[in-house]
Structures are given as C-alpha cells and as structure tokens.
Amino acid sequence: MSSSSGFALFDPALFKPALVQAFVKLDPRVQWRNPVMLVVYVGSLFTTLLGVHAWHGHGEAAPWFIFSVALWLWFTVLFANFAEALAEGRSQAQAASLRGIQKAGWAKKLQQPRHGSPWLPEEAGLLRRGDVVLVEAGDMVPLDGEVIEGVASVDESAITGESAPVIRESGGDFSAVTGGTRVLSDWLVVRIGVNPGESFIDRMIRMVEGAQRQKTPNEIALNILLAALTIVFLVVTVTLLPYSLFSVQAAQSGHPVTLTALVALLVCLIPTTIGGLLSAIGVAGMSRLMQANVIATSGRAVEAAGDVDVLMLDKTGTITHGNRQATQLRPAPGQTELALAQVAWLASQADETPEGRSIVALAAQALSAQACAALGASLAQAVAVPFSAQTRMSGVDLPGSGAQRPARLLRKGALEAVRRHVEALGSTLPTEVQRAAEDIARRGSTPLVVADGAQVVGVVELKDIVKTGIQERFSALRRMGIKTVMITGDNPLTAASIAAEAGVDDFLAEATPEAKLALIRQYQQEGRLVAMTGDGTNDAPALAQADVAVAMNTGTQAAKEAANMVDLDSNPTKLLEVVETGKALLMTRGALTTFSIANDVAKFFAIIPAIFVLTYPPLEALNIMRLASPQSAILSAVIFNALVIVFLIPLALQGVRYRAIGAAALLRRNLLIYGLGGLAVPFVGIKLIDLILVALGLA
C-alpha cells in the first residue's frame, strides 16, 4: 500500500457507485443526521407536494415553476449526498486494498513457548492473544505479535509498500511483527498480541471504512453553529408569511408571497454549501493521510495536528535507524583489547537487544573460537542483569570462586551510570576512559563503558546513522512555527551531536521514560499542543500523553498501541504531512463556512425583490441584478445554490492548500478569497443562470 496506490480525485471507477449512493442516502435515517440538509430534504418533499397540488389546478403558482424549484431542491440534497459518497468511496477503495492483504490460513502453534518444542497446526482464526507460534521461512505471520526468540528477515511490503526486507528479532525495539507479513529467511517464535479481528490491519480497515469515524469536537461545534443559523433563518422566513398576508390585506392590493418562494428563500439562506460538504471534508482528510502512508486511528488527533506547537522525537530508531552496531573497542589504560573483548563478550551474552548482540559479534572477532567456548562455560551459573532505562546498564553476575567472593559483577552501560556504579564500589573512572567516551559521543555514536567489578576495562563504540534527508524537513516544520525537541536516554554529547546533524531545535538527554512524560505534560500545561514521535516501548507513556502521537511502523507493539497514528514509512518528519493535513482540514471548513455565509448577500438581492415585488412594488429597486422575472430570479438562486456544491467538491476533497505564511496572514488571505469571493461569485453566477433560463425560454 505505497503512496502510488492513491486514488485519483475523480476516478471514474468511484463515480458510479457514488452516484448510486447519493440516491441510497435519501433515506430519512441518513438525512436526519445533518440538520442543514434535513431542512432542504423536507423542503424538497414539501414543494413536490405543492407541485402535485398545483397540477390538480389549485396551485399558488404555475406547476412547471413549483416543480422546477422542487427538482433543484432534490438536486441540492443529491449533490451533497454525492460529495459524501465520493469521499467515502475513496476511503473504501483504500480499505479494500488493505483487505486484499493476504492473511495466513493457519499457523504453527507451539506447545511450549520456545523454539524446538513440538507444534500443531492451528487455524489462524482460532488463535488467541498469548498463544505462541513458530513462523519459518516462507510462512506468513498469522497475527500481530512480539518476537520472543529468533532473528529473521521479514517482507513487510504488503503493509509498507517498501520492498527491502527488514530484520525482526527478539528484545529491543525491533521485536514487533505484523500479521500478513512474510518471513523470508530463518525463523521466529512469536507471542500473539491480539485476538483475530483486532489486528493492526483490521483496525486500519475499520478506521478507513469510517465505521469508527466519530465526529470530532470541532466538527460538533461547527454543526451546532450551522444548526443555529438554520433555525434563525427558519424563523425569519416563517415570519415573512403572516407579514406578507397582513400587508396585502391592509393595502387591499397585490398578492401574498407563495410558499414555494419562501422555501426557496430558506434553502438559499441556510448554509447548505458547508452543511452539504462538511462530512466529505472530514472523510477526505483521513484518506489524504492514508495516501501519505499514515494510518490515523483518531479524527480528533488529525485535527489537533493542525495546531501542534511542539514536536518531541525520540532519538534511537526515530531520528536514527536505531540499529546500533558495535564498531570499536577502546581498552582503558593498562588494559588489553583482549581483556576488554572478554568482559564485553561475557557481559553481553544474556543481552537480547541489537546492541548486546552486535557487541558479542564484535568481541568474538577479537577472541578465538576456543576462548569463546571457555568463556561460555564460565557462564554456567551466571545471573543475567537485563538492561533497563532506569539503570542504563546491563550485564551478568558471575558466581564468586575461592578467594573472590562475593560474585564478580560484569557491567556495560552509559558513562555516567558506570561511573556511579564503580564509585559505589570504591573505585574511580579513569580520565582516559572518560575522554575516549566523549570522543565517541561527539561523533554521534553511543559509548558503552565496560566494567569488571570496580575495574573499568574500556569503552565500546555503538554506531548509529541519522535517517537521510530529515534536516530540510525539520526546517520546514520550523517555518510552520513548530518547535522540534529530541528526547533521548543517551548522554548529552551524543545527543548534541545527533541533534546538530538532524537539525532539531532542542534536545533533552539522559531522559528516563518518566522524564519524557513529564516534559510533555509541562508543555501541555503551558497550553501548547504536543506531538510525539517514537518507536520504543519506553516511549509508550509519552505517546499516550501526547495530543498527536505518531508511532514508527518499525517500532514496538506497545508504541503502536499507545499512539493515535502509525507511519508506515517510519519517517520521523512525517508529522509535516500530518500537520498540513490537519491545517488543511480546519482551513477548508473555515473557508467553506465563510464562502457559504457570504453567498447569502447575493441570494438576498435576488430573491427578496422577487417574492415581495407583488406585495410591495417599490422593492423592485433591490433587483440590482436586473433578473428577468421574479420566477427566474428565484429559480436562478436555487440552481446556483445547488450547483455551487458540485463545483466545490474538488476543494472539499483536496483541501485548501496550506502555506507556511503565519496564522494571521493566512486568515487574512482566506477571508479575502473566500469572503470576497463568496460575496461576488453568486452575483455573477445567478445572473448567468438567469440569462440562460431566458435564452431557453423558461423565464
């Protein structure tokens, strides 16, 4: 599902079903949900009845006129239905392409949660959260889950559209696998994380199909405003009738206003343009995001994205590729590379993270196969000390032997963490080691200091690469007024170097998951809207707190669940598109509301003289458009009112283009275009339709 699978705006394939849907949506239960269009709907029914009545000879006006008005009122409803159906059709086509992603029919369910245990075939649909399955080369991952054993290359192209295979492995931030992806080599033991029907793809489908699309607070507020305007105009129009009857009676001359004309006036004055296009705008926003390969699970988050002030990003795996590899061993003074390799090898044996595994691989190059075997034997009764974001260290405790009691503590970890550790044991960190670590950090690599008990044996360099082409995109975010802050558990020097290379505005180093969360809360308390982009399990609390939370598709299940959007391309700067879509959504609504209300001026000048000229001949002075006849004036206004919906469908679906020119300038620009445009366009449009009606001999 790459961006190339986007659906053209007016794809003829989507056209016909949308036309059919436009009629299906005439169902009163559908119309009931939109107060503005409900009034038009009732008006269409009412004028149709008036037409039938006139047909039988006791009408208030010529039957052809009443039927023409009724017909165009029906068109107004149908055009609005069509706009909504077209937007939904695009999403459904996207959902269909997701549904086309193949699903595994059955899985190899393991009897025990480890590799080598016997397995039985099980229908994929019968798997449950917590089940453990074996996925071997050529097999499809049956459901979303977490790798608990093994390393394998996985083809995720069905979901990401990215053809290069990715590595999935237990431990660390690359352990999540998605149902529907295929293992290409080796094997994985996967613990299933969801029940059938709740997987990532299932949720994506439900989201894009709109089944779960709820109205956002902004949309509800606008709906209330539109409903209030509708009621005001309804009251105004209804009171015109007794007023007209009374005037005619008092003057003993003229004709009272017709009901058909009053309905026409009402429909022209209520905000049908925005009312008819509102839901299409919302649905289209979601599908635009989807074309950018971002799956949003909350419409509210898409809107919030339009107003984001701060973007927080985690470093490893988000700004960098996150596949930190050990590249260099730097022994401490008085230590040999061999000694460092031995301790690093031992301290990383139980470390399942990519960092740990790559240290084992590098150390093994410095050691002989026999040495490794001997070292392995010494681990027989060792106790693993796993890495945690709090301690920033990992390692093993070897049982003490003879004089050496208590146990031998082998550790590797962040510079400050190991410094505290050896100082607590009564030793110090050599300045040479400190300098070596700082050298490594200044290059943007992560130094891991290795200690054997209180003795520091050296430093390992972990290299990571900043994702390409993100600097330019961060400056684009800056031009939009969004501050970018990198938050990392890594040391300040590495953080500063990566921050400079990536071009973020600010950074916070040595941040624990709690510190990440606290920083987001602090910004929120200052009244700012915060977006967070992350991939790790330790980013999940922060993602859950952020207003807009984008998880990398390469990230862990926990991160994806805490987020309200997932970027299938795992691009940390994708927020740019998300913000643009959010802003476009808000601006499109604003623009069409302005346009819709500004239109009323011209319609007022067209209809008021037309319906009151018989009651009050001097009102002819208001007929500044010089429309041919009262009937043609009313009909022209109604036709214009209907056609404008059709002309604005492309704008509603594509959105008003966002430009980074500052909020005030943008508002002024939009008011100018859609306010003044909304004033002027209908004068021209209505006059034109009037001329055509005359030419056709209909006026």
Ligand SMILES: Nc1ncnc2c1ncn2[C@@H]1O[C@H](COP(=O)(O)OP(=O)(O)OP(=O)(O)O)[C@@H](O)[C@H]1O
């Ligand atoms: N497997 C490991 N063993 C020992 N120490 C580790 C290990 N992994 C990381 N560290 C140390 O802990 C620090 C913090 O971990 P990590 O970088 O994963 O934090 P983080 O909060 O996820 O930050 P980010 O992902 O943004 O870089 C690292 O900079 C490194 O010094």
Ligand SMILES: [K+]
């Ligand atoms: K209207």
Ligand SMILES: [Mg+2]
């Ligand atoms: Mg991380």
